[in-house]
Amino acid sequence: MRTANHSFSHSFLQSLFMAEYPIPTTEKDLETSFEQIKPYMNATMAYYESARCLFCYDAPCVQACPTGIDIPLFIRQIHTGNVAGAARTIYDANYFGNICGKVCPTEVLCEGACVYNHQDVKPIEIGRLQSYATAQVVEQGRKLYEPGPVNGHKVAVVGAGPAGIACACELRRMGYEVDIFEAKSQPSGLALYGCAPYKVTNEDVLEEVEYLRAQFQFRIHYGHPVESREQITELEKNYAAIFLGIGLGPTRRPGIEGEGLAHCVGATEFIEQVKLDPLSVTVGRRVVVIGGGNTAMDAASEAARLGAEEVTLVYRRSREEMGAYEFEYELAKSVGARGVFNAMPLAVLGEEKVSGVRFIRTRTEGGKVVSIPGSEFEVPCDQAILATGQSKRSAFLDLIESLERDGQGRIAVNPETLQTSNPKYFAGGDAVNGGAEVVNAAADGKRAGRGMDQYISNLK
Template identity: 60%
Template sequence: MAEYKRPTTEAEFAANFHPKKPLMSDTEAYYESSRCLYCYDAPCITACPTGIDIPTFIRQINNDNKDGAAKTIYDSNWMGHACGNVCPTEELCEGACVYNHQDVKPIEIGRLQAHATDKVIRSKKKLFITGKPTGKKVAVIGAGPAGVSCACELRMLGHAVDIYEAREKPSGLCVYGVAPYKLTNEEAVDEIAYLQEQFGFNVHYKKPVTGRAELDKLEKDYDAIFIGIGLGGTSALGIPGEDKKGVMGALEFVEELRNKHHATPVGNKVIVLGGGNTAMDAASESCRMGAESVTISYRRGPEEMGAYSFEFDLAKKSGSKALFNVTPVEVLGNGSVTGVKFIRNKAAYGKIEEIPGSEFVEPCDMVLLGTGQGKQVELLKLVSGLTLDQKGRIVVNENYQVDNPKYFAAGDAMNGGVEVVNAAAEAKRAAHGIDQYLKK
C-alpha cells in the first residue's frame, strides 16, 4: 500500500520529503501574523521552554520589523531557526494558543519563527554585540544545540569559547537525527554559521574528547568546561537475531537518510520496533522511501506511546500500520532478516503480561530499532566528581553545575533526551551558571 513511489533521483526524494512546515512567504507571514490576538501574559510564552516573547515577535513581523522579530526570538533561544522547524509546536506554543479554545486554527508560531529567523540568517545581519572580554576561557564539548547555545550565551557574557566537536558538522541531531522533512542540513548548518559569525566562538571539528588525557588538557587550558555531548547510538534490544543483516537503529537510519537521501537502502517490508518519536520518524521516512509496508510495533497500547500523537498521526498518514500490545522475541532469518517473531501482551495492573501461546511471525526484510539512545557513560565516568543518576543522566545543580565545580552540563546528556528547545533553554541558563562560577 505504498503511498510513495520509491525515490530514485534527488528531485523525487525532495518531493517525497517535502517540508512539513515550509517557509512562509512574506504575504503568508503577514496574514498569519495579523491573526495574533496579542494575549496578555500569553500562554504560548509560558509553553515555550525558552520563553520566547512570541506575541512581540509576531507583532514585529506584522509591523515589518523582521530583524526585530529575529532579535526577539534569539534573545530567548539561540536555536531560533531550528526550533521554528523542529519543535513539537503542537504540544508547546501552538498547543497553548487560545484559538484552540475557540475551535479556531492556532497561530502557526513555528513557521512564523522560522520565517523571521530565515530572513536574518540569509541577510547575515548582526543582531548582537558580544560582551566585554573577561579573559576567561570555556571549553564546550559538543557543537549540538546545547553546546552552541551555551557558547553564544557565554560570548554575550564576554567569555572566550572553544567548542570541541567529534564530527564533521555542527548542530548535532539537527544534522544527524531530525527527520529530513522538518529541517534540512543546510538550514541547520547555516544557522550555526550565522551565530558563529557574530559571536566568534571557535569550533574544532573532528576533535572528539574521549580520554582522560584530553580532559586533563581541557581542565588545564580552560576555566570551565561545558558538557553538551548528547546521547550515544541506539541501544540494543537484547533479543536473539538482532545482529542479522537488515536490522539497524532507527537513529542511524535517519542519519544515513539525511546524508545519502534517495541512495539510502530501504526494505520493502519494514518493521519499526518502538513507540517513541524516533520510531515514528523512522516509520514516516520508510514510507516516504517507498517501502511497500511499514509496521510500527509497540509493547503497550497506543495511548501509552512515548511519541507525540501528531507524530503517530503523521506516520499513519504516511502509510504506516501499527501493532500494539506485542513484544518482539526474536529476529528471524538466515543471515538477512526475514521476519520478527512477536508475542501478544495484555495489560494487567499497569504491567504487561505476555499471553502464552500467542506468538506469531510478521515477515519483513528490514527492522528499525526505535529503542532509544544509549548514554555516553564511558567519557562521563572519566570526569572526577561527575555523578550519573540511575538512567545514566548527568546530575547537576540549579546552575547546571556538576559536583566537580569546573564542569557544567545541559541538553540530552543531562535531561536524558528531550527536544532541541529544551537543550537551548538549559544551555543558556548553564552559561549563566558558568558566568557566576567564573566571577567567584
C-alpha cells in the same frame, strides 16, 4: 532488500505494491518525498497570519515555550514590518530560533497553548512565523549580536549540538573565549543527524549555526572527540570551566536473538544515514519498526517516504501508553505506516539477513508489561529498525572525577545553574534530560552559560 539502483522495473513493482512514495533516485525525487511540512511563509502570508494574533496579556503560548520567547511581541513586530526586530526578540530567548520554528512540537507547546484552541479556531502558526522572521536575517547575514568585551577567561564545550552551541553563544556574549570540541565533522548534533528531513533541511540547520558562528565567533574543532583521561586533564588545565553537551549515544539494543542479522538496524543510525546521504539508503520492501517513541515514528515515516511498501510499527504497550506524540503517529500513518500494539519482540528471524520478527502479545498489569503465553506471531519483513532508545555515554562520563549521575545514567545537575557535582563541569541537553527536544537543549545551553559565568566570577 532494494536499493535505489535495483534491477527490477520500478514501475512494475509499484503497480504490484502501490507504495505511497516512489523510491527516490534523484535530488528532485527527494524534494518531493521530503517535502517540508512547515514550509516558509511569504511576506503576505506572514502579514495575514500575524494579524490574527490577539496579543494576549500573560500569553499562554509564552508560558508553554521552554525558552520563554515573547511570542506576542515578535508577532506584533512582524505585523508592523519590523522583521529584524522580531528575529532579535526570538534569538534573545533562543539561539535556535529558526530551526525550532520548524522542528519544535508546537502542537503540544506554544500552538497547543494558544487561546484560539478554546474557541475551535486554528491556533496561530507560531512556528512558521518564527521561522519566517529568523530566516530573513539568516539569509541576509544581518548582524544582531557581537561578542562581549574580552574578559580573559577561557571555557571549553564538549559537543557542538544545540546545547553546546547555545552555551557557546551565551558565553561569547559575556566576553569568554570559547572552544567547542566536536567528534563529528559537522555541527548541530541530532538537529542535523536526527531531525526528520521533511521538518527541516540540512541547509537550514547548517546555515543557522554558521550565522551564529559568524556573529559570536566561537571556535569549533571538528573531528575532535574528547575520549581519554589525558584529554580531560588537558581541558581541566587550560579552561576555567567545561560544558558537557554530549547528547546520547547509539541505539540501545534490546538483546534479542537475531538482532545482529544484516538489515536489522538501529533507528538513530538509520536516520543518520537518511539525513546525510539519502540516495544511498536501502530500505526494505516490508519494514518493521520496533518502538513507540517519536524516533520510531520518524523512522517509519522516513522508510515509507523512501519507498518501502509496507511499514509496520510495533509497540509493546497500548497506543495510549506510547511515548510518541499523537501528531507524530498520525504523520507516520498518513504516509502508510500501520501500528500494532501490545506486542513485544522475541526474536529477529532470518539466516544471514532479516526475514521477519517474532512477537508475543502483551497486556499491561500494574504498569508492567506481561506477555500472554501461546500468543506468538510473526511479521515477515526484509528490514527491522530498532527504535528502542539511545544509550548513555557512560564510558566517557566515567573518565570525569566525581561526576554524579541519576539512576538512569543521566548527568545530575543543579537545575538553576546546570552545574554538576564536579564544580568545574556544567551539563545540559539530552545528556541531562535523557532525550527531549532541540528547544530544551537550546534553553539548557543558555542557562548553563549563565551558571558558568556565575561560577567563574566567584573564583576571581
